[in-house]
Amino acid sequence: MDNDMFEQEDEPLAEERKTGCGCGLVAVIVIVLIMSVPLLIHLIDSWPITVDSKSNNGLKVELQAIGSPVWPFGPQDGRVWLKLGSFKICSEDFVLHNDGKGMDEYNWKVDWKEDSVLITIIGEEQADEHITLYYDGKTESDN
Secondary structure: OHHHHHHHHHHHHHHHHHHHHHHHHHHHHHHHHHHHHHHHHHHHHHHHEEEEEEEEEOOOEEEEEEOOOOOOOOOEEEEEEEEOOOOEEEEEEEEOOOOOOOOOOHHEEEEOOOOOEEEEEEOOOOOOOOEEEEEOOOOEEOO
């Protein structure tokens, strides 16, 4: 009889252990999900967004904002692309110092040349930056 009594007592403990293990696994999953939210937000925020574009004879230049301005009054990363149709010829990265404001179509000027396009980046807290994107894929920048 003593063996039957011990067997009956062991069974409820085994069921409690299974439940406890499941709760621990759920807790770990919830913690991992909570900790991954900032990374997900950063990845989404750093995705390039085309702010404006200009076209000339099949060529196109795009102004892209990469992420948001650094809070509260910091710079914002950007990129300009030169494309022929869907073919990307070249690009150049820059940093816009615009008093923490988001990039818009007023932060650049485009001048089409015979062999290149001259892009002027305009920010409130910086001297104008000149970027030249050549039709053969070369680039030049003030920085």
